[in-house]
Amino acid sequence: GTDASAAGRATTAAGPREGAPRVVFQFTGQGSPYPGMAAALHDRFPVVREVLEVCDRAHRQETGDPLLPVLLEEGAGVREAVRRTDLAQPALFALQCALVRLWHEAGVVPDAVTGHSVGEYAALYAAGALPLADGLRLVTARGRLMRRLCPPGAMVAAALDRPGAAALTASVPGAELAVTNGARAQVLAGPVAVVERLCSLLEARGTPHERLPVDRAFHTEQMRPMLEALRAVLDEVPFTPTRLTFVSALDGIARPAGWVPDTDHQVRHTREPVRFDEALRAVGERSPDILLEIGPHTTLSSLARRALPDVRTAPSLRRGDGLGALWGAATELHCAGADVRWELFLDGCGGRRIPLPGYRFQHRNHWTGPRPGAPQDATTTGKEPAVAAEQVQREALVEQILGAIVESTSRNFGEDPSAVAGDTPFFDLGADSLQMINVLRELEKEFEVKVTMRELFEETGTPRLLARLIAERVPAGPLTAAAGPAPTEGPAPTDSPASYAPPAPAPVSSAPPA
Missing domain, CATH: 3.40.366.10 (Malonyl-Coenzyme A Acyl Carrier Protein, domain 2)
Incomplete structure (x- = not known):
């Protein structure tokens, strides 16, 4: 490298x-x-x-x-x-x-x-x-x-088409359509109070939106x-x-x-x-x-x-x-x-060309961990049974959350779920902040965990890493029970815990505002 x-x-x-x-x-x-x-x-x-x-x-x-x-x-x-x-x-x-x-x-x-x-x-x-x-x-x-001649203003990116954006700005005096980035990617702008009103309307209608870090309403009458x-x-x-x-x-x-x-x-x-x-x-x-x-x-x-x-x-x-x-x-x-x-x-990194072997690589296994695919229990891992059971339960929870992330991501991006691998960066899927706001909202509602946009893009970046972050924060209760009860050394209980069925996320309205 x-x-x-x-x-x-x-x-x-x-x-x-x-x-x-x-x-x-x-x-x-x-x-x-x-x-x-x-x-x-x-x-x-x-x-x-x-x-x-x-x-x-x-x-x-x-x-x-x-x-x-x-x-x-x-x-x-x-x-x-x-x-x-x-x-x-x-x-x-x-x-x-x-x-x-x-x-x-x-x-x-x-x-x-x-x-x-x-x-x-x-x-x-x-x-x-x-x-x-x-x-x-x-x-x-x-x-x-x-900065000297124009009044302070604000801008908000919204998942709207142009007719929907035009209708919304027409309903709020002082609002303007300032940028069209794509079929459903508009930026609205105006005085600060006007943009705050726009954000309230977008929030009430369930339209993904994001306030931009600017202090003027560019490309408008301001x-x-x-x-x-x-x-x-x-x-x-x-x-x-x-x-x-x-x-x-x-x-x-x-x-x-x-x-x-x-x-x-x-x-x-x-x-x-x-x-x-x-x-x-x-x-x-x-x-x-x-x-x-x-x-x-x-x-x-x-x-x-x-x-x-x-x-x-x-x-x-x-x-x-x-x-x-x-x-x-x-x-x-x-x-x-x-x-x-x-x-x-x-230059300056120590990288250099290196010669490759002139013969076929020898097929010698240098694996140092447990044999891949072999069952691991407390004896093979050296862990106490309770610790091993907790780890299994945690991994099951991660997989459960990963499935929800893949489902939400594929739906919001218009992708087939099979195209959203756990280790595929969100960026490689064409993610932007508006789409990911909607994904995070659905995950927050389902798992009762708050993840910020900064954490999403800077600390995770892939569905699997995001799943692990959520799993670390998920509150104890039905979710962890749904991931599977920890195995015990005694006889199995007669009553199994009720399965957890998360509520379906509310659909994001794509209709233009009235």
């Missing part, structure tokens, strides 16, 4: 294909940053440090304040900082440009790019239309104008107070012709190499709704071999998996995963046919 953080990972894929692959870079929007998002990259790769330091200097020149602490440090202060649009926008741009340079050093060059909301500025950098320092100054000014000032800033930016295809999420149009961004386009891009569903449609029409997400988390990869299920997708980073996602992305690119420069990733 390339790093200790990759230990235990396995990637199953076909071998590399012939010819240069069509790689599309997709750039994440503002809701994705988190404290320390660039720390692992900064510590490992000199080219990343170089880009981040250029951006830090440009930010200091514009504001007098450093940018690196937002990218590298953690803690309560940084958590609050990444929610502020005047800091989140330049921090995200800096990280994304550093990833672009890193992948370029690794020999990975995109065939086309697209960006979600503010991610479009880093996409312009990758397309050769926006110099690094100028881009950092632009997004810094953009974020500061929004942006209007800063548009003229933004226009003046944009008029001074030295945009140059793109060197590759640029797919804008403003309208889903694929603009060929040679297109020059202009002020009117960027002003409209700030005010009008994001149509990332249309951008993915245009990307799919180019028959890409792989979509590589350029950002701090897996937000767009999940959307792309659902919209383009036959296209390979990979995130560059995943929250809580160190550089694990980066190694996985390099592997996916290799399997898609990219000529990855592995020296960049191996």
Whole structure:
């Protein structure tokens, strides 16, 4: 492996294909940053440090304040900082440009790019239309104008179709449809009180939803107070012709190499709704071999998996995963046919080529534990009978919970239960937070155990690990009895405990609101 953080990972894929692959870079929007998002990259790769330091200097020149602490440090202060649009926008741009340079050093060059909301500025950098320092100054000014001139606002992602979202926003004055990410993935926005009202309605109707970690209502009428000032800033930016295809999420149009961004386009891009569903449609029409997400988390990869299920997708980073996602992305690119420069990733880690044996492996069994499949009792395991019985009961409970997780996951994702293996990462199934909110609600109702989204994605990640977490927290009572009574040394009791039948979860309404 390339790093200790990759230990235990396995990637199953076909071998590399012939010819240069069509790689599309997709750039994440503002809701994705988190404290320390660039720390692992900064510590490992000199080219990343170089880009981040250029951006830090440009930010200091514009504001007098450093940018690196937002990218590298953690803690309560940084958590609050990444929610502020005047800091989140330049921090995200800096990280994304550093990833672009890193992948370029690794020999990975995109065939086309697209960006979600503010991610479009880093996409312009990758397309050769926006110099690094100028881009950092632009997004810094953009974020500061929004914070200074636009009122506080909020946004909420909801599992609605566009007609349902339009009907809901029409019923709440001040609410707007700000983003369409997919057929049943909308983002609604407006003043804080308005979004709180939207959340109450969504909760009452049983519609999965998630409040986004932002402090303004982007892509709504609340942006209007800063548009003229933004226009003046944009008029001074030295945009140059793109060197590759640029797919804008403003309208889903694929603009060929040679297109020059202009002020009117960027002003409209700030005010009008994001149509990332249309951008993915245009990307799919180019028959890409792989979509590589350029950002701090897996937000767009999940959307792309659902919209383009036959296209390979990979995130560059995943929250809580160190550089694990980066190694996985390099592997996916290799399997898609990219000529990855592995020296960049191996440098400084001690990895090297090793010779393999020139003869057939000898079939000698080196198993050190109990014989696989052999019955284990207190004698063979060395455990007291009561301890062994408790362990058997606990494993039975884990299997019971795992079955419920697989059933709920397959239903919410529209998958056949046989496709949801216990050790399949939720991410590989195309999971996003809205879908998993519904799964966790059903599991909480059935097992009376609360699991947070952070625990789901950072501490478990697979159905089996989630089952073990729930089993550790499940209260004693009917559930543990249903997993099977602990065996006793005396005669079996005449009365068996009543079986546990959990109530069926309430169905999530998919009908548009009245």
